[in-house]
Amino acid sequence: MEQELKSSVAIIGGGPAGSFCAAQLQTLCDVTVFELKSPLYSILPTGGGRCNFAYAEYDFKELVKNYPRGEKFLYSVFSKFASADTVEFFGKIGVESYVQDDLRIFPKSNSSKAVRAKFLEYLRYTKFIKETVLRVDKTDKDFKVTTDMNCYHFDKVVISIGGHSCYDIVKMLGHSVIDPRPSLVGLRTEENFSSISGVSINNVLFTHKGISGPAVYKISSLKAREKFPYKIKFNFIGNIDLQSELNRNPHKSIKNLLSEFVPKSFAEFVLMGIPINPDEKSHRINGKTRDSILSAFQNFEITVIGAVPDSEVVTSGGVDLKEINPKTMESKIVPGVYFCGEVIDVDGFCGGFNLQNCWSTAYVAANAIAGNSL
Numbered sequence: 001m002e003q004e005l006k007s008s009v010a011i012i013g014g015g016p017a018g019s020f021c022a023a024q025l026q027t028l029c030d031v032t033v034f035e036l037k038s039p040l041y042s043i044l045p046t047g048g049g050r051c052n053f054a055y056a057e058y059d060f061k062e063l064v065k066n067y068p069r070g071e072k073f074l075y076s077v078f079s080k081f082a083s084a085d086t087v088e089f090f091g092k093i094g095v096e097s098y099v100q101d102d103l104r105i106f107p108k109s110n111s112s113k114a115v116r117a118k119f120l121e122y123l124r125y126t127k128f129i130k131e132t133v134l135r136v137d138k139t140d141k142d143f144k145v146t147t148d149m150n151c152y153h154f155d156k157v158v159i160s161i162g163g164h165s166c167y168d169i170v171k172m173l174g175h176s177v178i179d180p181r182p183s184l185v186g187l188r189t190e191e192n193f194s195s196i197s198g199v200s201i202n203n204v205l206f207t208h209k210g211i212s213g214p215a216v217y218k219i220s221s222l223k224a225r226e227k228f229p230y231k232i233k234f235n236f237i238g239n240i241d242l243q244s245e246l247n248r249n250p251h252k253s254i255k256n257l258l259s260e261f262v263p264k265s266f267a268e269f270v271l272m273g274i275p276i277n278p279d280e281k282s283h284r285i286n287g288k289t290r291d292s293i294l295s296a297f298q299n300f301e302i303t304v305i306g307a308v309p310d311s312e313v314v315t316s317g318g319v320d321l322k323e324i325n326p327k328t329m330e331s332k333i334v335p336g337v338y339f340c341g342e343v344i345d346v347d348g349f350c351g352g353f354n355l356q357n358c359w360s361t362a363y364v365a366a367n368a369i370a371g372n373s374l
């Protein structure tokens with residue numbers, strides 16, 4: 001009986017995206033993953049070691065709204081594979097999950113190490129080669145993959161080298177790369193917040209270098225394409241009726257009165273910047289000073305001069321989406337080459353959205369390679 005030869009697929013990069021693509025294809029094709037470090041090592045720090053691998057929004061039209069870059073592109077991708085499919089896949093490989101109050105999905109084990117172990121166990125039909133791919137060339141009949149040690153030939157190539165990498169392979173194939181910029185990252189500021197380092201208000205954490213915390217991560221994502229320096233404003237005190245508070249507490253120091261609304265050290269920091277003596281009694285604060293105080297807290301302006309180096313969760317930028325078919329993740333420039341994961345110009349907020357991008361784009365690429373048989 002004649003046996004049909006399986007097509008050979010090279011997957012470059014064994015992070016979440018490349019590994020997921022391999023998982024889908026390993027029994028249908030001859031799959032080889034080139035990984036310069038060790039497979040799935042990049043999943044270990046995710047979710048603070050707990051691996052927030054998806055988000056419990058099951059309507060893909062809503063899910064796409066969590067991606068400042070790639071919303072439109074992901075529409076078609078998520079229509080094929082989204083949050084529920086991810087949970088099902090992980091269930092299948094023995095990773096049971098739960099939904100946290102904020103809708104983030106975690107493994108019941110709360111351990112990315114355990115997720116990695118299950119995932120690697122599932123990848124038993126995938127061949128891993130620990131070499132660095134230097135270039136990919138299209139030949140007359142296939143693709144030549146050149147590493148730091150050898151040359152190999154494959155029918156198809158999937159590029160999943162992530163966002164923190166060198167894009168030479170991609171550029172040599174003729175693709176354009178949108179300038180990579182850090183996203184979901186702490187921000188360096190012109191102002192010196194060392195004296196209130198560690199203080200946190202409304203999800204903004206002051207640090208020695210500037211600001212961090214969930215609200216700042218979101219801002220860094222929304223402004224990832226903006227040039228430094230840029231200014232941002234916070235209202236740290238809401239719309240309080242300060243005059244009524246002053247009337248109610250005439251003998252309290254202004255510092256103590258404000259510390260009912262913000263941390264005391266922050267109240268002192270702001271008052272000294274106005275400048276107003278933090279120990280001034282409330283009954284001595286006149287209308288003009290009251291307005292200055294309110295304005296200082298409600299329009300707290302910060303000048304952002306950069307991102308904290310090498311600390312971003314995700315890269316904004318990557319392979320230009322105009323050059324990829326979202327229905328197949330295939331290159332429009334070099335047919336037979338596919339992309340998935342963070343290497344493309346897609347990035348989402350915190351919450352499991354960046355891993356979801358990996359799973360979904362990897363699935364779509366694998367499905368196209370498998371001739372829509374998944």
Ligand SMILES: Cc1cc2nc3c(=O)[nH]c(=O)nc-3n(C[C@H](O)[C@H](O)[C@H](O)COP(=O)(O)OP(=O)(O)OC[C@H]3O[C@@H](n4cnc5c(N)ncnc54)[C@H](O)[C@@H]3O)c2cc1C
Nearest residue numbers: 013015016017036042046047052133162341342352354355
């Ligand atoms: C601290 C931290 C916490 C995070 N937490 C979460 C979270 O909880 N939820 C979430 O959704 N996202 C999270 N992310 C983001 C998420 O980890 C990434 O979006 C995801 O890892 C991207 O996967 P990828 O496979 O596209 O790329 P990568 O994970 O970067 O993998 C690419 C792989 O390719 C290899 N490689 C690169 N170039 C070559 C080459 N030339 N030859 C061979 N191999 C190569 C690299 O060694 C790497 O293993 C977090 C990121 C960080 C840094």
